[in-house]
Amino acid sequence: MKELEKTKHISISTVVFILVILIGILTFKKPTNVYKKTNRETLAMVNTQDYLVDYSNVDPSNSVFIDIRDRFEYSKGHIDNALNMPTADILEAESIARFDDLTNKGKTVVFYGKNQNEANSAWMILYQLGYDNIKILNSTTQLVDNRFLVTDFDLEKPVPNYLDIFKGNTENSGGEQTMAPVTPKKVIAVKKKKKRKPEGGC
Amino acid sequence: MINRNLAKILANRYIILASLLLIAALGLLLLPAYQKNERVTAEDLLAKVVNPERYVTSDDLAHKIITKDPSILLIDLRDEKEYAEYSLTGALNIPFDAILNADYEAYLNQGQYDIVLFSNDDFKADQAWLILTRMDYENLHVLQGGIKGWYNTILNPPEPTENMAKEAFELYDFRKAAAMYFGVGIKQHNQVEQQDMTPKKVVIPIVKKKKRKPEGGC
Numbered sequence: 158m159k160e161l162e163k164t165k166h167i168s169i170s171t172v173v174f175i176l177v178i179l180i181g182i183l184t185f186k187k188p189t190n191v192y193k194k195t196n197r198e199t200l201a202m203v204n205t206q207d208y209l210v211d212y213s214n215v216d217p218s219n220s221v222f223i224d225i226r227d228r229f230e231y232s233k234g235h236i237d238n239a240l241n242m243p244t245a246d247i248l249e250a251e252s253i254a255r256f257d258d259l260t261n262k263g264k265t266v267v268f269y270g271k272n273q274n275e276a277n278s279a280w281m282i283l284y285q286l287g288y289d290n291i292k293i294l295n296s297t298t299q300l301v302d303n304r305f306l307v308t309d310f311d312l313e314k315p316v317p318n319y320l321d322i323f324k325g326n327t328e329n330s331g332g333e334q335t336m337a338p339v340t341p342k343k344v345i346a347v348k349k350k351k352k353r354k355p356e357g358g359c
Numbered sequence: 360m361i362n363r364n365l366a367k368i369l370a371n372r373y374i375i376l377a378s379l380l381l382i383a384a385l386g387l388l389l390l391p392a393y394q395k396n397e398r399v400t401a402e403d404l405l406a407k408v409v410n411p412e413r414y415v416t417s418d419d420l421a422h423k424i425i426t427k428d429p430s431i432l433l434i435d436l437r438d439e440k441e442y443a444e445y446s447l448t449g450a451l452n453i454p455f456d457a458i459l460n461a462d463y464e465a466y467l468n469q470g471q472y473d474i475v476l477f478s479n480d481d482f483k484a485d486q487a488w489l490i491l492t493r494m495d496y497e498n499l500h501v502l503q504g505g506i507k508g509w510y511n512t513i514l515n516p517p518e519p520t521e522n523m524a525k526e527a528f529e530l531y532d533f534r535k536a537a538a539m540y541f542g543v544g545i546k547q548h549n550q551v552e553q554q555d556m557t558p559k560k561v562v563i564p565i566v567k568k569k570k571r572k573p574e575g576g577c
Contacts, residue, residue, distance in 0.1 A: 171376040178383040190401040196490055200459055203486050245409045248402055274482045278408040281489050282401055313479040319510045320445055322543050 190248060193287030202284065209295040210267060212307050220265040222294075225279045234305040236269065236298070244270075244279045256283065260290055269294035273312055398495040407492055414503040415475055417512045418530070421537040424448050432472035436483055437506070447477070447509070448541065458487050468496045477502035477509075514538050 194202070202208065215222075222239035224231050231241040246252055259266055268276040268291060276293045283291050297310040368375075399407075407413075423431050424447065433450035435442050442452040453463050455478065467474065476484040476499065484501045491499055504511070511517075516534035519527040538544065 168372055168376060171380065175376070175379050175383060178387070182386065188400060192401065192493075196493060197459060200456070200490055203490075204456060245405070248405050274480070274485055277482060277485055278405075278489060281486065282405055282408065285493070286401055312482050314507075315441070315479045316507055316510050319506075319514070322510070322514050323445075 189250075190253070190286050192285050194285045199281065199285055203281070208280065208284070208292050209273065209312075210265075210292040211295050211309060215267055215294070216265070219263075220267050221259060222267050222269060225268050225270050225276050230271075234300045234303065236305060236307065239269075244275075247279050247283060256288055256291075260288060264290065266291045267294050268292070269296065269298060269307075271299070272297045272310065399493050404489070404493055408489065413488060413499065413501050414481070415500045416503050417509045418534070420447075420475060420502060420509075421513050421534070421541075425537060425540055430471075430473050432466070432474045434466070434474055434476050436476055436478040436487055441479075445506075447506075450477075455483050455487060458491065467491055467499075468494070470497050473498050473500060475500045475502050477505050479507055480505045481508070514541065514543050 222236045224235045224239045224241045225244045225247070226241075227243045228241060231239075235241070242252055242255075256266070266288075268280050270276040273293055273295060280291055280293050294307070295309065295312070296307045298305065298307050300306070420431075424433075433447050435446045435450045435452045436455045436458070437446075437452075438454050439452060442450075446452070451466065453466065457463060458467065476487050478484045478487075481501055481503055482505075484505060488499050488501050502509070513534055516531055516538070519531050
């Protein structure tokens with residue numbers, strides 16, 4: 158009799174165990190968007206310049222422009238035939254479905270914003286999610302006289318000879334000019350005094 | 360009849376239960392294969408990306424450097440050559456390619472300092488920000504405009520025109536003074552003098568003295 162009790166306990170606990178596993182599997186939520194690229198892969202991609210595309214090199218028959226600025230900016234002016242998809246909306250089900258659709262059709266998606274940097278975040282997130290067919294337009298865009306202008310823009314290019322500013326005033330000036338800028342220094346002190354005073358009150 | 364059937368099933372119950380357990384165990388083994396989402400999810404990352412809080416303006420940064428704010432850590436993402444030529448005061452060089460190196464992790468992954476990333480533009484810095492934020496590193500900021508913006512606002516600020524507001528002139532004065540602090544327009548005859556930059560040192564104690572007085576009230 159005692160043995161029968163024991164086996165009963167064993168079978169009950171096994172059933173409970175299986176139930177727990179089943180509940181776990183049923184309530185398991187699969188993340189909707191999963192990264193397909195690791196950080197290192199992303200870094201390697203970012204280091205190449207392959208994801209930047211010049212306006213003149215975009216093949217209109219096989220590409221879709223997507224404007225990632227907000228709706229108001231888009232309504233004021235945009236590239237012809239461009240779709241609007243603000244950065245904040247890129248992960249919505251509708252947008253993801255559209256990207257999937259475009260990927261299946263083998264089209265290239267070109268993101269653009271006010272400048273490359275604005276389009277970069279959206280591109281990077283989608284790239285990490287595995288969308289390889291997205292590129293960034295290597296241009297700045299702006300609305301001038303109701304015309305939407307696209308201008309090529311070189312990224313990460315330092316101001317030419319910017320170090321010259323430190324050499325300045327030595328060659329073409331005497332002692333007077335070097336003395337002159339001393340006065341603005343006092344301005345800092347005065348300004349701070351004014352700023353801090355109200356803070357210190359009790 | 361029912362009793363007999365039940366007895367049959369009950370006789371095999373160990374085999375049935377054991378096989379169920381085995382299936383469940385196999386299922387658990389296969390689970391992580393399609394789950395995997397390391398640290399920050401894409402949705403959270405997007406929420407952080409949309410928030411422009413990460414940008415630090417060059418004026419704010421200049422103010423922090425001049426007041427010797429101990430809580431900021433500047434990180435120069437340009438290559439070593441550019442870093443050697445010029446960098447912001449107290450900046451640390453971590454070339455963009457190397458941001459994931461284990462050597463630099465201690466600098467980037469900590470909660471003590473407010474890290475300000477900068478490059479020539481803010482494009483590279485923003486990319487670095489995204490990669491590091493995905494790893495759930497905290498307190499990361501991006502210098503708006505990068506070195507180029509720094510040059511155009513602090514080192515070589517545009518002069519305000521007469522019809523501009525008073526604030527524009529105050530800002531210009533501040534920027535000019537800041538440029539002086541960072542060594543613009545100081546007469547230099549040779550390299551040795553350049554490293555000294557004595558006028559810079561004279562200013563700091565005055566600023567600090569004035570700062571402390573009002574703060575100490577009652």
